[in-house]
Amino acid sequence: MKHIKTINKANLKETAAKGGCGKCQTSCQSACKTSCTIANQQCEANK
Amino acid sequence: MGRQNLELDFFGGEPLMAWETVKATVDYARSVEKQHGKNFRFTVTTNGMLLDDEKIEYINREMSNCVLSLDGRKEVNDNARPTPNGKGCYDIIVPKYKKLVAGRVNEGRTDYYVRGTFTKYNLDFVEDVLHIASLGFDQLSVEPVSAPADAPHAITEDDLPKIYEQYDKLYEIMAESVEKTGKKPFNFFHYMIDLDQGPCAVKRLRGCGCGNEYVAVTPDGDIYPCHQFVGIDEWKMGNIYTGDVDPKIADYFAKTHIYSKKGCSDCWARFYCSGGCNANGFIYEGDVRTPFKLQCAMMRKRVECGIALAVKVKEANAAAEET
Numbered sequence: 586m587k588h589i590k591t592i593n594k595a596n597l598k599e600t601a602a603k604g605g606c607g608k609c610q611t612s613c614q615s616a617c618k619t620s621c622t623i624a625n626q627q628c629e630a631n632k
Numbered sequence: 633m634g635r636q637n638l639e640l641d642f643f644g645g646e647p648l649m650a651w652e653t654v655k656a657t658v659d660y661a662r663s664v665e666k667q668h669g670k671n672f673r674f675t676v677t678t679n680g681m682l683l684d685d686e687k688i689e690y691i692n693r694e695m696s697n698c699v700l701s702l703d704g705r706k707e708v709n710d711n712a713r714p715t716p717n718g719k720g721c722y723d724i725i726v727p728k729y730k731k732l733v734a735g736r737v738n739e740g741r742t743d744y745y746v747r748g749t750f751t752k753y754n755l756d757f758v759e760d761v762l763h764i765a766s767l768g769f770d771q772l773s774v775e776p777v778s779a780p781a782d783a784p785h786a787i788t789e790d791d792l793p794k795i796y797e798q799y800d801k802l803y804e805i806m807a808e809s810v811e812k813t814g815k816k817p818f819n820f821f822h823y824m825i826d827l828d829q830g831p832c833a834v835k836r837l838r839g840c841g842c843g844n845e846y847v848a849v850t851p852d853g854d855i856y857p858c859h860q861f862v863g864i865d866e867w868k869m870g871n872i873y874t875g876d877v878d879p880k881i882a883d884y885f886a887k888t889h890i891y892s893k894k895g896c897s898d899c900w901a902r903f904y905c906s907g908g909c910n911a912n913g914f915i916y917e918g919d920v921r922t923p924f925k926l927q928c929a930m931m932r933k934r935v936e937c938g939i940a941l942a943v944k945v946k947e948a949n950a951a952a953e954e955t
Contacts, residue, residue: 592943592946593827596828597836598833600832600833601832601834608637609831610637610673611841611845622821622904622931622934623831623836623840623904623906624830624905624938625822626831627831628831
């Protein structure tokens with residue numbers, strides 16, 4: 586029985602190479618005013 | 633490198649009290665953005681009291697997101713948000729929010745949040761989340777209050793077991809809906825986690841970007857790293873009228889990231905929260921680079937629930953594709 590399921594592959598290294606373009610939403614806006622979660626934001630580099 | 637997307641968030645205080653300023657700012661930006669190759673995105677956060685048809689139409693046309701403050705159940709909301717005559721605002725604002733949101737939903741848009749704050753007075757905040765959802769809203773955010781530790785409504789470490797229980801309960805409710813229908817019943821801001829195409833590593837390292845990608849400007853023109861630092865003299869970066877900007881503060885925040893913050897490098901959630909709120913570190917721990925422990929505890933719980941929910945949704949999507 587397989588106990589560990591891979592639900593997504595690691596991509597941080599790849600994004601480190603081409604990230605940081607600044608197109609995405611600045612983080613502490615909209616719903617969050619004090620409890621910002623970065624991981625829920627969208628990458629907009631390819632839009 | 634010039635930035636293409638520029639964001640401006642009107643919040644306060646109550647931005648609708650300065651409606652003519654909001655409109656003049658938006659209209660001016662719209663009149664010049666194309667010639668400069670920019671794309672302005674405006675958001676507004678309002679308590680709803682001054683919303684009327686004209687403002688709703690304008691907000692729905694111009695604002696890429698809007699945040700509508702509502703703390704949940706009528707008694708919870710009205711206790712936290714009294715009007716000058718002592719009555720609460722729930723009955724005034726909810727119909728206005730419904731009208732505003734209907735205007736967006738009719739165009740297939742989901743870019744709004746009905747946002748509440750929970751405090752020590754409503755630690756059963758899942759009831760408030762469910763209440764807001766029962767009103768027909770499906771983009772929700774209910775967040776812990778930021779308050780001085782000795783304030784009666786402040787959340788303290790003693791409250792954590794109850795808060796964990798509530799976050800688990802909310803996860804169970806949302807997960808059950810995913811299992812039954814294949815979809816989340818609503819979006820809960822803190823459980824939204826993009827496991828595939830989320831933010832890049834650079835963004836995850838540097839976090840909120842305050843002091844560099846993001847600043848707050850007060851009505852007097854003073855510039856602060858973010859709204860939470862407003863009024864604290866040592867963090868004043870400059871003033872838009874004099875044109876002075878202190879590069880030292882921007883530089884300090886540029887070097888503030890998960891590898892310069894105490895405790896982050898040992899924390900499994902560091903690439904999800906990216907170091908937490910810098911201002912909260914300063915206000916509650918006395919140091920920007922020391923994350924606020926209480927916030928960290930709640931953040932880890934939310935990330936845990938968010939990941940679990942994302943997995944549920946993935947599994948439901950995979951099952952749907954197989955059939």
